[in-house]
Amino acid sequence: MRVFITGASGWIGSAVVPELIGAGHQVVGLARSDASAAALTEAGAEVRRGTLDDLDTLRSAAAESDGVIHLAFKHDIAFSGGFADAADADRHAIDTFGEALAGSDRPFLIAAGTLGLAPGQVVTEQDGQASDPVGGHPADGPAKRRANAHATVALADRGVRSSVVRLPPTVHGDGDQGFLATVVAIARERGVSGYIGDGTNRWPAVHRSDAAHLFRLALEKAPAGSTLHAVAEEGVPIRTVAEVIGRHLGLPVAPVSPDDAAGHFSWLADFLGLDSPASSAYTRELLAWQPTQPGLLDDLGKGHYFATPSA
Known part of the structure; x- marks a missing residue:
């Protein structure tokens, strides 16, 4: 075509x-x-x-x-x-x-x-x-x-x-400048890898x-x-993501209260606290789509999200 x-x-x-x-x-x-x-x-x-x-x-x-x-x-x-x-x-x-x-x-x-x-x-x-x-x-x-x-x-x-x-x-990979990269940048700037509330809310990823x-x-x-x-991935807990970020940046991991979320995460606060898992069962069956690349936490583990920003 x-x-x-x-x-x-x-x-x-x-x-x-x-x-x-x-x-x-x-x-x-x-x-x-x-x-x-x-x-x-x-x-x-x-x-x-x-x-x-x-x-x-x-x-x-x-x-x-x-x-x-x-x-x-x-x-x-x-x-x-x-x-x-x-x-x-x-x-x-x-x-x-x-x-x-x-x-x-x-x-x-x-x-x-x-x-x-x-x-x-x-x-x-x-x-x-x-x-x-x-x-x-x-x-x-x-x-x-x-x-x-x-x-x-x-x-x-x-x-x-x-x-x-x-x-x-979270559409992740080397070179990502989206939500996940923003979360990493905020953690680096604030000196703490935070999550909202108890951090059990989930985000899907690919x-x-x-x-x-x-x-x-x-x-x-x-x-x-x-x-x-x-x-x-149907849903990765945001607290788990924060823990991986904290480990790679050598920062403490801590909750941020919903009342303080906007001050800590700025515009991202409206999204980061959402519990929004999603299924792709129908899509996989319809089109025989089978993801083969690393999952979100494994991709974070590769380290490319934590490279020191260029001056």
């Missing part, structure tokens, strides 16, 4: 690109900068210059492709407080791809998340598929992004082989290479309207 990918040079995309090329697919990646374009060229992909706001570019690239994987999200806007605006831009891109692919039965995949869908319960692929967004006010960014996933699944009714691949909050493999399988054979979970 000729596959167009947004976010192709990002954390997930830069693993999906070689996964697809290695399986014989031709990849065209969206690049908004010279650095991203160079990285894609080095990886063996074609480059289409543009941004998520260039809807004509997205439309023509999709029309010229056998499938689309949409991984880009305006995280710079989201982290500066404009999550709702970032979700709106995401929706415009999804609608544009839907229009270009309607009636073609070509695959269209987007990335979503498992975190917070049903706190305290093991989330399955069938959870959160109601017609209305799960939780939150309709104007909230997270609620809008869940609505975007619903809109993607609904494209199956318009002749698009659409799939939503939900990712856990190695990014295993996640990339699932994106390829979904592209090739997921049924229209599928919701899939890229979850290798």
Whole structure:
């Protein structure tokens, strides 16, 4: 297939690109900068210059492709407080791809998340598929992004082989700059490896290479309207993660009260205290996906998360 990918040079995309090329697919990646374009060229992909706001570019690239994987999200806007605006831009891109692919039965995949869908319960692929967004006010960014996933699944009714691949909050591996790297940085800055409350809350996890493999399988054979979970580990207790971090950094490990969590963990506090395990039993059976990479604690044990930051 000729596959167009947004976010192709990002954390997930830069693993999906070689996964697809290695399986014989031709990849065209969206690049908004010279650095991203160079990285894609080095990886063996074609480059289409543009941004998520260039809807004509997205439309023509999709029309010229056998499938689309949409991984880009305006995280710079989201982290500066404009999550709702970032979700709106995401929706415009999804609608544009839907229009270009309607009636073609070509695959269209987007990335979503498992975190917070049903706190305290093991989330399955069938959870959160109601017609209305799960939780939150309709104007909230997270609620809008869940609505975007619903809109993607609904494209199956318009002749698009659409799939939503939900990712856990910890997509780990060497080079990760996401949630887990942030937890490590906070521990180093505060001089203590903390966890909220008793730390028994759980986060699911997956190695990014295993996640990339699932994106390829979904592209090739997921049924229209599928919701899939890229979850290798159902739930790793956050206290256990904090203990491994403390051991590697030589820091004490201590609880942080919920009242003090925002002061200690900043924006991460809203997420780090969630108990949000997730299952991938349906995904594994449907696509014969079997994770093979190291688990979260083993990956932490390799030490790359604890390399001294460059000056």
